[in-house]
Amino acid sequence: MRNLPVFTLPPLAANRRQTWAERWCRRLLAQADVQLDGERPHDLQVRDPRMFRATLLGGSLGFGESYMNGWWDCQRLDALFTRLLSHGIDARAGRRPAQWLQLLRDRLINAQSRRRAFQVGRQHYDLGNLLYSRLLDPTMSYSCGYWARARDLATAQRDKLALICAKLGLQPGMRLLDIGCGWGGLAEYAAREHGVRVVGVTISQEQAALARERCAGLPVEIRLQDYRSIDERFDRVVSVGMFEHVGHRNYQRFMEIAYRCLGPGGLLLLHTIGNSYTASTVDPWIEKYIFPNGILPSVQQIARAAEKRFVIEDWHNFGADYDRTLMSWHANFEHAWPELALHYDERFHRMFRYYLLCCAGAFRARDTQLWQVVLARGGVRGGYRAPR
Structure with a gap:
């Protein structure tokens, strides 16, 4: 057990004099029918007035950091973010310095380069x-x-x-490439249930170790490897929850590699969170604390990257299901917190809760999507019938 720092919530702020920053926050939140110190589950309870200046100057980054610091609370963060995103409050607040810095960085560097590829593994997927x-x-x-x-x-x-596996039409003896294999759940399932041979790649040491353990004895090879190093032939390629780390500068490269790995008629299934519009940056708080160098693709970006390589055979959106998934993860997280608290501090607790619930609110508001896209090299002869 680590020697964890003491984290104490400040008392609720009372009898404070309103500043210009507070009046700005109050007017902005009112547009989504959110009150400061209100009594409804989605209302904010202010513990430290420093949250107003932090939000005014930092936007979503300052808002999230203020929550991590214990400067405000909310009984239902998921409901709060559903309201904020449904009413476009982030856009109405305007760009803040962190977002301008993101835009400048995007113009100057490839944030998802080979050199930076393992950063998200160390910061997020290797949390334990x-x-x-x-x-x-x-x-x-x-x-x-x-x-x-x-x-x-x-x-x-x-x-x-x-x-x-049904969408990929897996058959015994096929060779499957799993780009971003995580802890090996899909690789294990495909090998056990469909008799395929699997190569899974991940940029997380913790994921690779557990995936190798759970797939022991199966025709599964787990590699700690960047996807850009792959140059082999497979019958099928799948990528689940990894394309969010590829970056718009690299979408063409990703599709080139998948195309090169497949023979004529070979299928690629891309399972990814998607943006409803084309952007080159992501929420600054998410980028700093959860998924460094992450960015969500748009329909346009995926389609352009696939052009002249693949036929898009099927596009399935079940983004509303991510709300239920995230709320289930949150319930599990809070239930396990007494055990996890021996290894992580209270600021981490608030950070991870905020992450899970703000994302649940985003999917509930239909601000963010979840797509499964089936692409075929050269198209499927006779047509593709998508299972549901």
């Missing part, structure tokens, strides 16, 4: 397999579940794996 084993279902699937018929997280994730 204890954390993720308590957060996720038994398959350790860290991506959206498929809730068409499921009533619980474990079933939703297993149904998602079954759906992916």
Whole structure:
């Protein structure tokens, strides 16, 4: 157990004199019917007035850091963010310095270069397999579940794996490349249930170690490797929850590699969170604390990258299912917190809660999407029939 610092919440702020920053925040939040110190579950309870200046100057970054610092609370963060995003409050607030810096960085560098590829693994995916084993279902699937018929997280994730394998048309003896294999849940499932040979690549040491352990004895090879190093032939390629780390400068390169790895008629299934519009940056708080160098693709960006290489055979959006998935992860996280608190401090607790619930609110507001896209090299002769 680590020697963790003491974190104490400040008392609720009372009888404070309103500043210009507070009046600005109050007017902005009112447009989404959110009150300061209100009594409804989605209202904010102010503990430290420093949150107003932090939000005014830092936008979403300052807002999130203020929550991590304990400067404000909210009974239902998911409901709060559903309201804020449904009413476009982030856009109305205007760009803040952190966002301008992101835009400048995007013009100057490739944030998802080979040299930076392993950064998100170290910062996020290597937080510890204890954390993720308590957060996720038994398959350790860290991506959206498929809730068409499921009533619980474990079933939703297993149904998602079954759906992916059905869309790929896996047959015994096929060779499958899993780009961003995580903790090996899909690789294990495909090998056991469909008799395929799998090569899985990840940029996380913790993921690779556990994936090798769970796939022991199966025709599965797990590599700690950047996807740009792959140069082999496969029957099928799949990527689940990894394309968000590729970056718009590299979408063409990703498609080139998948195309090169497949023979005529070979299928690529891309499972990715998607943006409703084309952008070159992501939320500054998410980028700093959760997924460094991450960026969500748009329909236009995926389609352009696929041009002259693939036929897009199917495009399936079940983004609303991510709301239920994230709320299930949050319930698991809070239930396990007494055990996790021996390894992580309270500021981490607030950070991870904020991450899970603000993302749930984004999917509930339909501000963010989840796509499964099936692409075929040269198209499927006779047509493709997509399972659902």
